[in-house]
Amino acid sequence: MDRDFSAFNSYFEKIYILTLPRLKDRIELFTRELNGLNYEIFYGIDKEEISMESMKQQGIYDSAAYTGIYKKQPEMNPGMLCCSLGHVKIYESIIANQYNRVLILEDDVFPVAENLPLFPQLTQELPDDWEVFYLGYEGNEIFGWKQTVKRLYYMTFPFHTSLRLSRAIFSNYYPRPLSKHIAKAGFHDCTHAYGVTLEGAKKLLQQQTPVVYNADNLLSYAIALEKIKGYITMPKLFNQRTARYEIRSLTS
Template sequence: MKQSDIHTPIPPIFVINMEKSKDRREYIRAQFEAMGIQFHFFNAIDGKKLSSAELNTIDFIQAKALCGHQLSLGEVGCALSHIRIYEKCLAESIDEVIILEDDITVPEYFHTVLQAIAKRKNPHSELLYLFHGKAKTWPLYKKLPYNFKIKKVIPPSATSSRFITGTVGYYINKSGMQKLLSHAYPVRMPADYLTGFIQRSGINCYTIEPNLLALAGFDTTIDDRNYGDHLHLDHANTIS
């Protein structure tokens, strides 16, 4: 790492975690404390505990038409957790944030790579995936430490049902959060449909290649998910 990178600040890190998931919470805490990285837990919303009034704001009919399957309460809670972070950041004038889910293993060079991203900031990047299903990208790239690269994603056509999978970890700025929130309500899709339909939101999307994060292998807390173990797909997902 260059000397000039040592004091480069990185955005706040929010880790989405259900308070009852003690094993995940301690696993994340141990990793970040060992690396001296500051972060904040964001208490995940449990979709199974939403009130009748809150459930009435979810468009389950449109979800079925859009996604091709029923939207489960676990998926609703996950989607709302990401949405509420966007709302929190905009309300508190947090212009950039790193959002992580709690089923991750963080490499020892995580902070160094994030500092390099912050230092060499691309003004056009609104969302940068730190982990994702395979996406089509332009051949040009920006070099990062440890042989990582930042590449711009090629959006699918406007009428395409393809989307990028993965809300495991991403770096998003104010304009990116505003664009996603403009498509967030009524809640009618899982979290990674909202972030991954870049042709619909118009968000300028980039990726790190290879993935900076790894899945830790915990059993999913969304035990009522209706569309499979999507994060292990080798290609961008498609909605039928």
């Protein structure tokens, strides 16, 4: 299906789609649905071709630091590690090529067609200091009176079922609207569609060398701890196909 992606092609200096050669069904789907988008396929690291022990020995992955962040999982699973490494490799490419504005998509992404025409207006509203810009995300999408109460409670009694979160993180847990279509990002899930600047890529790479975060938590922690300037678009321009179709995930 043809859609007008010209504004995306003009705004971003580079567009990557992260996938694996063996995921042919996914590649076929995003090739069809993103026709007109000037992207480059970026092949990540396959979980079937790595050894977790080797990743530790090479200093690529720090399991001790990982357990300091995640309460219930003693070890990152291989699929998630490879997903995180795929994003790390893209940050390295951004830095090596000195790309100033890059859009990163995962292979389970699909566009919200009716919202795509909003993109030129979104870029006009987006603050110039942005370093991470979510075009798709999940979780903590609104900030109303219920969220205000929850935030105050968690700031008093910090608690999360699976993550170790501080009062500082809970103070920035929910988005804060800045304009009609842009909000300061909160603590969000997913990395299926986000923009990153050159400076943003440098900061994310520093935080993820060695790998200690799941890919989406890297962004959410960095933003909530105010180590990087992140924003979200309202409404979302991209969603994840895995939330809608039964297709195997990169991290399954």
